[in-house]
Amino acid sequence: AAAGTLDDVKARGKINCGVTEGTLGFSSRDSTGRHQGFDVEFCRALGAAIFDDADAVEYVELSSKNRFTALSAGQVDVLYRTTTWTFSRDVDLKTSFVGINYYDGQGFMVPKELGVASAKELEGATVCIETGTTTELNLADFFRANSMEYTPLPVGGTTEAKALFEEGACDVYTTDASALAGVRASLKDPSAYLILPEIVSKEPLGPTVRHGDNEWEDVVRWTQNSLVAAEELGVTSANVAELAAGTDNPSINRMLGAEGNLCEMLTLAPDCFVKAIAATGNYGEIFEKTIGESTPIGLARGLNALWTEGGLQYSPPFR
Amino acid sequence: MTDTATEIDRSKMQVSDEVAIQINNMNKWYGTFHVLRDINLTVNRGERIVIAGPSGSGKSTMIRCINRLEEHQQGDIIVDGTELTSDLKNIDKIRSEVGMCFQHFNLFPHLTILENCTLAPIWVRKTPKKEAEETAMHFLEKVKIPDQANKYPGQLSGGQQQRVAIARSLCMKPRIMLFDEPTSALDPEMIKEVLDTMIELAEEGMTMLCVTHEMGFARQVANRVIFMDQGQIVEQNEPEEFFNNPQSERTKLFLSQILGH
Amino acid sequence: MTDTATEIDRSKMQVSDEVAIQINNMNKWYGTFHVLRDINLTVNRGERIVIAGPSGSGKSTMIRCINRLEEHQQGDIIVDGTELTSDLKNIDKIRSEVGMCFQHFNLFPHLTILENCTLAPIWVRKTPKKEAEETAMHFLEKVKIPDQANKYPGQLSGGQQQRVAIARSLCMKPRIMLFDEPTSALDPEMIKEVLDTMIELAEEGMTMLCVTHEMGFARQVANRVIFMDQGQIVEQNEPEEFFNNPQSERTKLFLSQILGH
Amino acid sequence: MSDTVAPKEAFRLSMLLYDSRYRGITIQVFVLLLVLSAIFWLANNAVQNLAALGKPLRFDFLGQTASYDISQRLIEYKSTDTHGRAVLVGLLNTLLVAFMGCVAATILGVIGGVLRLSNNWLVSRLVAAYVEIFRNVPVLLWIYVCMFTLTAIAPQPREFRGDNANASMLLNDSVAVTNRGIYFPEPLFSRPLGDIDIGIFKISIELLVLLGVLVAGIYAGRWNNKRANAIQVQTGDRPATAIVNALMIIVPILAVLIALGFHVGKPELKGFNFKGGINMSAPLIGLWLGLTLYTTTYIIEAVRSGIQAVSKGQSEAAFALGLRPGRTMSLVILPQAMRVIIPQLISQYLNLTKNSSLAIAIGYMDLVSTLGGITLNQTGREMESILMLMAIYLAISLTISTAMNWYNNKVKLTER
Amino acid sequence: MSDLSYVRTEMLEQKAPPASSVGLVGWLRANLFSSVGNSILTVVTLFFLLSLLASMMPWIFLGIWNADSLSHCREIFAERYGDSTEYACWAVVRDRWDQIIFGYSFGNLNEGLYWRPLVGLALIILALLPILYPNVPRVLYVATAASLFLYPWLIWGGSIWGPLTIALCIIAGVFIYRFASRFMIMAFAMPVAIVGTALLIYFAMAPVAGALGSAVPIELQSVPSREISGFVLSITIGIVAIVASLPIAVLLALGRQSDLFIVNKLSTGFIEIIRGVPLITLIFVATVLMKYFLPSSVDLDPVLAVMVLVTLFTAAYIAEVIRGGLAALPKGQYEAADALGLTYWQAQRLIILPQALKISIPGIVSNFISVFKDTTLVSIVALNDPLGISDSIRSDSDWNGIVWELYGFIAIVFWLFCFSMSRYSLWLERQLQTGHR
Numbered sequence A: 001a002a003a004g005t006l007d008d009v010k011a012r013g014k015i016n017c018g019v020t021e022g023t024l025g026f027s028s029r030d031s032t033g034r035h036q037g038f039d040v041e042f043c044r045a046l047g048a049a050i051f052d053d054a055d056a057v058e059y060v061e062l063s064s065k066n067r068f069t070a071l072s073a074g075q076v077d078v079l080y081r082t083t084t085w086t087f088s089r090d091v092d093l094k095t096s097f098v099g100i101n102y103y104d105g106q107g108f109m110v111p112k113e114l115g116v117a118s119a120k121e122l123e124g125a126t127v128c129i130e131t132g133t134t135t136e137l138n139l140a141d142f143f144r145a146n147s148m149e150y151t152p153l154p155v156g157g158t159t160e161a162k163a164l165f166e167e168g169a170c171d172v173y174t175t176d177a178s179a180l181a182g183v184r185a186s187l188k189d190p191s192a193y194l195i196l197p198e199i200v201s202k203e204p205l206g207p208t209v210r211h212g213d214n215e216w217e218d219v220v221r222w223t224q225n226s227l228v229a230a231e232e233l234g235v236t237s238a239n240v241a242e243l244a245a246g247t248d249n250p251s252i253n254r255m256l257g258a259e260g261n262l263c264e265m266l267t268l269a270p271d272c273f274v275k276a277i278a279a280t281g282n283y284g285e286i287f288e289k290t291i292g293e294s295t296p297i298g299l300a301r302g303l304n305a306l307w308t309e310g311g312l313q314y315s316p317p318f319r
Numbered sequence B, C: 001m002t003d004t005a006t007e008i009d010r011s012k013m014q015v016s017d018e019v020a021i022q023i024n025n026m027n028k029w030y031g032t033f034h035v036l037r038d039i040n041l042t043v044n045r046g047e048r049i050v051i052a053g054p055s056g057s058g059k060s061t062m063i064r065c066i067n068r069l070e071e072h073q074q075g076d077i078i079v080d081g082t083e084l085t086s087d088l089k090n091i092d093k094i095r096s097e098v099g100m101c102f103q104h105f106n107l108f109p110h111l112t113i114l115e116n117c118t119l120a121p122i123w124v125r126k127t128p129k130k131e132a133e134e135t136a137m138h139f140l141e142k143v144k145i146p147d148q149a150n151k152y153p154g155q156l157s158g159g160q161q162q163r164v165a166i167a168r169s170l171c172m173k174p175r176i177m178l179f180d181e182p183t184s185a186l187d188p189e190m191i192k193e194v195l196d197t198m199i200e201l202a203e204e205g206m207t208m209l210c211v212t213h214e215m216g217f218a219r220q221v222a223n224r225v226i227f228m229d230q231g232q233i234v235e236q237n238e239p240e241e242f243f244n245n246p247q248s249e250r251t252k253l254f255l256s257q258i259l260g261h
Numbered sequence D: 001m002s003d004t005v006a007p008k009e010a011f012r013l014s015m016l017l018y019d020s021r022y023r024g025i026t027i028q029v030f031v032l033l034l035v036l037s038a039i040f041w042l043a044n045n046a047v048q049n050l051a052a053l054g055k056p057l058r059f060d061f062l063g064q065t066a067s068y069d070i071s072q073r074l075i076e077y078k079s080t081d082t083h084g085r086a087v088l089v090g091l092l093n094t095l096l097v098a099f100m101g102c103v104a105a106t107i108l109g110v111i112g113g114v115l116r117l118s119n120n121w122l123v124s125r126l127v128a129a130y131v132e133i134f135r136n137v138p139v140l141l142w143i144y145v146c147m148f149t150l151t152a153i154a155p156q157p158r159e160f161r162g163d164n165a166n167a168s169m170l171l172n173d174s175v176a177v178t179n180r181g182i183y184f185p186e187p188l189f190s191r192p193l194g195d196i197d198i199g200i201f202k203i204s205i206e207l208l209v210l211l212g213v214l215v216a217g218i219y220a221g222r223w224n225n226k227r228a229n230a231i232q233v234q235t236g237d238r239p240a241t242a243i244v245n246a247l248m249i250i251v252p253i254l255a256v257l258i259a260l261g262f263h264v265g266k267p268e269l270k271g272f273n274f275k276g277g278i279n280m281s282a283p284l285i286g287l288w289l290g291l292t293l294y295t296t297t298y299i300i301e302a303v304r305s306g307i308q309a310v311s312k313g314q315s316e317a318a319f320a321l322g323l324r325p326g327r328t329m330s331l332v333i334l335p336q337a338m339r340v341i342i343p344q345l346i347s348q349y350l351n352l353t354k355n356s357s358l359a360i361a362i363g364y365m366d367l368v369s370t371l372g373g374i375t376l377n378q379t380g381r382e383m384e385s386i387l388m389l390m391a392i393y394l395a396i397s398l399t400i401s402t403a404m405n406w407y408n409n410k411v412k413l414t415e416r
Numbered sequence E: 001m002s003d004l005s006y007v008r009t010e011m012l013e014q015k016a017p018p019a020s021s022v023g024l025v026g027w028l029r030a031n032l033f034s035s036v037g038n039s040i041l042t043v044v045t046l047f048f049l050l051s052l053l054a055s056m057m058p059w060i061f062l063g064i065w066n067a068d069s070l071s072h073c074r075e076i077f078a079e080r081y082g083d084s085t086e087y088a089c090w091a092v093v094r095d096r097w098d099q100i101i102f103g104y105s106f107g108n109l110n111e112g113l114y115w116r117p118l119v120g121l122a123l124i125i126l127a128l129l130p131i132l133y134p135n136v137p138r139v140l141y142v143a144t145a146a147s148l149f150l151y152p153w154l155i156w157g158g159s160i161w162g163p164l165t166i167a168l169c170i171i172a173g174v175f176i177y178r179f180a181s182r183f184m185i186m187a188f189a190m191p192v193a194i195v196g197t198a199l200l201i202y203f204a205m206a207p208v209a210g211a212l213g214s215a216v217p218i219e220l221q222s223v224p225s226r227e228i229s230g231f232v233l234s235i236t237i238g239i240v241a242i243v244a245s246l247p248i249a250v251l252l253a254l255g256r257q258s259d260l261f262i263v264n265k266l267s268t269g270f271i272e273i274i275r276g277v278p279l280i281t282l283i284f285v286a287t288v289l290m291k292y293f294l295p296s297s298v299d300l301d302p303v304l305a306v307m308v309l310v311t312l313f314t315a316a317y318i319a320e321v322i323r324g325g326l327a328a329l330p331k332g333q334y335e336a337a338d339a340l341g342l343t344y345w346q347a348q349r350l351i352i353l354p355q356a357l358k359i360s361i362p363g364i365v366s367n368f369i370s371v372f373k374d375t376t377l378v379s380i381v382a383l384n385d386p387l388g389i390s391d392s393i394r395s396d397s398d399w400n401g402i403v404w405e406l407y408g409f410i411a412i413v414f415w416l417f418c419f420s421m422s423r424y425s426l427w428l429e430r431q432l433q434t435g436h437r
């Protein structure tokens, strides 16, 4: 179903949302088996926007290997799966990236014991990587550019990679810096490991949909933008209901449907963004409750702070 | 060799003029091996024919051609007025007219005796089950083992199994019965009980073609003995003549072997 | 049961005074089952002994002890002056002096008849192959199947196989032959050909211990019949005496069963 | 022979159904149509779906740059090589682990099978327990367990470092067992002969020379055995051949090695890892062990059933003829048991080769991990990749099973 | 030579064997120390065994069952044993056994649904009884037929009328077949009946089931396929694969035995291709390619797709088992059926297959064992079989770092299933060998 995904979704009554099999903070199952995490919240926002029900989402766990096939084969409607936006993926794989919900970069983690302070000192090291990701390619590029030798140890998933790293089967663990922090937090003795300062790549992570379905693209894109815009405008899950009734700020009014009919242009209910924000909170709230500094993952906003605060998160205007 | 002591009533065993089986110039090859050569045979209704001959002479092949277990390549076989061609309807018709008993009984081991006997009537003749069972019991009584009806073939002796096989064929009410060495896989004690059954059948006027080396049986019930060798009918005659006064050298040799044995 | 018609020349069959096998107070248990009890037996060179007895009486076990296919636990077995202990050298020596034929022939199916016969001479006696083959052909002629030398055992009839088995043993030029029911797995027609071979062997003065129920054979060639029951030797005597005038109750009972049969 | 010809019957349409000569054809045509239309339907869907995605079936991705690295490899490869070459590396890795697995499982299986039949109660029970434990748990689990046992128990390279290191190398400092793999010394030649480049990969001439000498030595050994046989035929005594044979193989090889200036390059700890020497990576070892331990159980059963299929009478007859147990085994029991064992053995080789595809679970870069993993993922050509993957495995399987049929036929012929 | 004659006057009684050959001593001598080599072997083995046990036993038996997380476990170890040696932290099994066995579907996500897979399994066992044991009442065949529809209902949930309507459609299909076979031969009646049934299901099922459902609503909470996980997933895939593959396998086996050239080659080709490729590639086909081969409107469920491919895989293997069974039947059975005038399909159904299938049961059981073990491969494509679940347990911060305890528990459960089934198949084989025939 290349076109008409939105109709399919509405007919089905559920969104099929592709997530990772388990990346702490972004998407993992809690002890009762429910999905939770940063990416999951965005799926929930979509559910709320379309169906007024944040739980109208089926989570499809995908490995990095089968994610694009699952998407292009229509098994999922949207991929919120820490997927890096690259040229070839956007163009050659016939998928479309509709935004960036997390600005990331590839980093390295090593045991402190090794006495390594920079990635440039990793000549001859064994590196654990998850196969099927851009990290594999960045890694090859980085070491080639610095004419260093290394031994890749490709691993199927984070859990195994972590176990191997802990047992010392590899010297270095590399993945997106965000995940790195999560992994480090979950090691037996986090203080014994060091995340090296180099970020060797740009890893803009964002939702992916099938190429050529503009209506659906718009829904995903603007639902995500509404969360960022909400933070910019000070709309939170706590006050959204109140603000939706109407405020002095026309931007807020337009977005929350008090003025104009933006949601209807997306063929959704007039208060679609209100529902989304109410269900998950704005971008900042999502960040804080899933991966922020108060969580075990403990990520700082960094690049993902709002543009007004020196970060890169920026929503095009709702107008 | 068991000689049956039963006194039989030859007067009952009439041969009518009607033709039951007509074989004209039949030839058959296995690959390039010419196994049946120019067979001509007319069997009248009610006739009881014994076929003898050395091993490999084509006796089994001939009678297996009659109900199309083997296909002949040349010549005609006409059974009960129906020509045996590759037309499946004719084959089906002939097979339900002709019953056959094998050397190794070939009962179905996973079915009871009764089920063995009712299977074909129910599925081929579409007889209601109840009726089929009644018929089956009737024939099982005839072969004198009604009490075994609910046992499985593996629980019966060889002679009993062969009698069940005969009953099974009879349940299809065939007009012609073929026997391919029905007693040669049996222990001597059991041969008699099977032969008795066959004699009884003969008395009732069944048309029978029987490959056998039981010469006592041949003398007693056959009205013709056919001797085959190398795929051809070498000699045929009434039993008395055949045994006492064989014409061909081969027949003499064969008889000397088989009777001396 | 086949009675051999061959007239044999008893004068040739001499028994010397030399002792071939001496068994003293031999006892054997399988677990706690006392299978051989106090066996005492002296066999002179040239003697032909037939061992009879009901099934399970320990006949096979006894003769298998003689070439250490079974181990005895008490008592002595002395074969040709060599005592059978667990010393491997003695065992090897005795085994190459003693030939054995089994009920089920036990030919090696992956080897031709000739290879079956030359295997042991070549590998145990270190005979040159050519010589071994000549010997083998000689013994195959003796058992009257030289023309089968290049066939495989599976292509031979039971009787032929048993004769090959005898030839195979003879190729090792044993001074003593043991037979364990050599004819009991054979069809009646084949029994005679094997017994004939054994009689010929006996005529040549081979020391033989033979477990068999062929009483015709016993009468004809044995100079002693041993009757075993419950693991013990119950009676022994010359054949005529043994058959005509058995002493013990058990022997009488056994004979009545076996001869009446 | 009669020369009458049956009159030609006119053909009627109903004969298609009710004539045994034609009915077979009718049914076959019908079935063929059914199957073809099903295949056409599937293929048509695939073509349309792929066209809709703009991914028509093309194999040119194999020529694109792979840009990923593979550490365990038999031939030269770097990340700038093509996907095609990466696939070749993967294929060779598959064959490598399959070969190693088959050899190890056969050796262990034969030993295990013999021990299983041993009259030592403890040993035979232990082998039985091993068989029951290992074959009733999924092989994937064993592969994980082997991999993690290795990484958890073997020392890390850094533990070899320092004056009072926790771990030390084996065999006179030439073999290092670490949790990243095992490092063996590599053969080096101070007077090398160079390589032959045959396009896809290079073959070292030293290796060819050594191989040639080895083959020559084996042939010489065969000739020697023949001579011994001839002597045995004539005199009955067989001259001892083992030592001469061994010398005929070893001496020339030693001579060539000395001529080429052979020495070993020992692995040394440099930086993070051992350098130099031949490296067998941890995933390779883990996969190899897992597959071997699992497949061995089946081979043990094959050997056991093969030997037990030979009746007890056979060994008794051999004993009665004076053959010793060893000879009995080699001349009587084994030749017969082999006919039962070999077909089972080969089907286990097939299974092991197919199971080696589980490499993907622990990061051994075999065919599935390269072609069906990274290449598929980076290029997005799933249809092409997976079809190729299946075709290659099919070719391997068919080769092995053809060999098996050939063997079965050969054995059948000699039987009767 | 009357010195030869000898008569025993008194029979000897059984005597006890010498002490060295019976009892414990005798046993030890015979089984462990019968020769020098054997004694050495015994000692070496014993040493190996004891050292193996010595290294594993403390880890297993000093482990603890009561803790909330791995770090809690470690605290307890430190407190109890002082040193830094680690023992098993079995608490993870206690904490998460329900997820591993029942998956998320019947454990945490839907509280109190354990009974559904349990009843399903019991139903399957009940259904197998008449097939596996010859002597139980024939009435149980009804259970066999019913469980075919009830098991999926118990696992997937939803309205009972769905499966029941399918059952009705299939019964209708049988009647279509009966009717059609009056006019045409089996080879055509069969496809006609199948197409008819498919059409019935396609058109009639939704309205009929809907109507019945609204009239008499009997519903179970529905469980989406991708939430089915844990051993329930493995067992479900295994059972579906075996049950669904049987008819296909029978057709393939008959095809491969057939004289019809094209039919024979098609069946052979299919069987050889499937047997020639690893299962994992077929699972890739299911999760990656299958979608391409279907019209773009079909919404393919990955679990169902995997089941379809595993079924085809199993069918190829079982076809070979059944072919063995067919080949083992004496030719006389076919001839007797022919001579009685039975048609090809009647003969197959009434005479040949019942016997061939019976001989094949042990082979089918061992195939079931391998399929069941092979279901672990689905973890590679991110389905949550027990191994997949163990991964997500290990990625949870509580149990991060746990390896052996989970693998050990999963291995034991697999072992129990497979071992008991393989024993059963051995028993069955012996039963078939000695059974009266």
Ligand SMILES: Nc1ncnc2c1ncn2[C@@H]1O[C@H](COP(=O)(O)OP(=O)(O)OP(=O)(O)O)[C@@H](O)[C@H]1O
Binding pocket: B030, B033, B035, B053, B054, B055, B056, B057, B058, B059, B060, B061, B062
């Ligand atoms: N299917 C076959 N293919 C090839 N040759 C066959 C086949 N069946 C039988 N033959 C050959 O045809 C010849 C006749 O066989 P047939 O079984 O009719 O002989 P028979 O007279 O019944 O012998 P017997 O008394 O041994 O049963 C034999 O030489 C046999 O080898």
Ligand SMILES: Nc1ncnc2c1ncn2[C@@H]1O[C@H](COP(=O)(O)OP(=O)(O)OP(=O)(O)O)[C@@H](O)[C@H]1O
Binding pocket: C030, C033, C035, C053, C054, C055, C056, C057, C058, C059, C060, C061, C062
């Ligand atoms: N390996 C064994 N283990 C235990 N008991 C055995 C063994 N072999 C034989 N027996 C028992 O020893 C007894 C004697 O057996 P043996 O074979 O010597 O008898 P037999 O006189 O040769 O009988 P047959 O005439 O049946 O061959 C029998 O009761 C038998 O059950």
Ligand SMILES: [Mg+2]
Binding pocket: B059, B060, B061, B180, B181
């Ligand atoms: Mg015949």
Ligand SMILES: [Mg+2]
Binding pocket: C059, C060, C061, C180, C181
């Ligand atoms: Mg005996």
